[in-house]
Amino acid sequence: MGKQATEMLKGVLEGIVLAILSRRPAYGYEITAWLRDQGFTDIAEGTIYALLVRIEQRGLVDVEKVPSEKGPPRKVYTLGPQGRQQLDEFWRTWSFLAERLEQLHNPNDEGEATQ
Amino acid sequence: MGKQATEMLKGVLEGIVLAILSRRPAYGYEITAWLRDQGFTDIAEGTIYALLVRIEQRGLVDVEKVPSEKGPPRKVYTLGPQGRQQLDEFWRTWSFLAERLEQLHNPNDEGEATQ
DNA sequence: TTCCACTACTCAGCGTTACTTGGTACCAGT
DNA sequence: ACTGGTACCAAGTAACGCTGAGTAGTGGAA
Numbered sequence: 001m002g003k004q005a006t007e008m009l010k011g012v013l014e015g016i017v018l019a020i021l022s023r024r025p026a027y028g029y030e031i032t033a034w035l036r037d038q039g040f041t042d043i044a045e046g047t048i049y050a051l052l053v054r055i056e057q058r059g060l061v062d063v064e065k066v067p068s069e070k071g072p073p074r075k076v077y078t079l080g081p082q083g084r085q086q087l088d089e090f091w092r093t094w095s096f097l098a099e100r101l102e103q104l105h106n107p108n109d110e111g112e113a114t115q
Numbered sequence: 116m117g118k119q120a121t122e123m124l125k126g127v128l129e130g131i132v133l134a135i136l137s138r139r140p141a142y143g144y145e146i147t148a149w150l151r152d153q154g155f156t157d158i159a160e161g162t163i164y165a166l167l168v169r170i171e172q173r174g175l176v177d178v179e180k181v182p183s184e185k186g187p188p189r190k191v192y193t194l195g196p197q198g199r200q201q202l203d204e205f206w207r208t209w210s211f212l213a214e215r216l217e218q219l220h221n222p223n224d225e226g227e228a229t230q
Numbered sequence: 231t232t233c234c235a236c237t238a239c240t241c242a243g244c245g246t247t248a249c250t251t252g253g254t255a256c257c258a259g260t
Numbered sequence: 261a262c263t264g265g266t267a268c269c270a271a272g273t274a275a276c277g278c279t280g281a282g283t284a285g286t287g288g289a290a
Contacts, residue, residue, distance in 0.1 A: 007126030
């Protein structure tokens with residue numbers, strides 16, 4: 001993926017992480033690994049942690065420290081009510097964008113009359 | 116649309132404009148009006164002009180000044196070969212994102228085995 | 231014991247992009 | 261002459277993801 005993806009991820013990455021957390025609680029390292037597994041090979045580790053700090057400070061998630069067998073304690077994030085609301089909002093915006101983009105990609109019907 | 120959309124537009128807006136230009140040449144004011152018409156009510160005029168300057172400087176579009184009946188001359192932008200290439204690249208990245216997002220939205224099949 | 235690899239999180243500084251605000255310029259109708 | 265619609269441009273700001281480096285804890289290899 002080129003660096004074009006970098007800009008396109010803005011705003012979207014947060015939605016992705018919220019969506020992941022809506023399935024079940026997770027911690028940063030785990031989320032990073034999962035994303036890499038899904039093909040998001042360019043996402044820096046630091047980016048995820050910074051994002052998690054942001055959504056924690058906005059009260060979208062609850063945090064619990066859980067001791068790990070193999071390293072420092074994990075910070076396990078759980079989606080809260082506000083986070084779920086934010087996730088809904090994200091899906092709405094995403095759907096709006098996706099619809100418009102799909103129309104642009106399939107230029108059958110042009111929504112224009114003027115000239 | 117909230118300000119969440121603002122961030123989500125980053126990187127996407129350029130693709131949208133390139134897609135518009137792939138249909139037919141257009142000028143800034145026209146593109147802005149069309150976007151507003153499509154529901155992108157929050158996109159500032161200045162944003163489009165700045166974007167057009169950027170893609171012109173990167174050689175993605177050709178520019179021609181055309182006198183207008185009702186105001187200053189229009190700068191009509193036409194998609195060039197490099198622009199078309201960039202647009203293809205954009206669609207690839209977009210498809211990648213859209214697929215992953217769709218999977219996350221419909222949590223039937225989880226693509227994970229480890230734990 | 232020392233060293234390395236893996237796990238797990240943190241932080242400062244940077245670049246890109248979209249927004250805000252304001253300005254320039256041209257034409258038509260009153 | 262003045263107003264309003266057309267059409268474009270520029271400077272400053274904020275948000276977000278990246279880069280690159282650092283801090284720790286555990287367990288296995290040398």
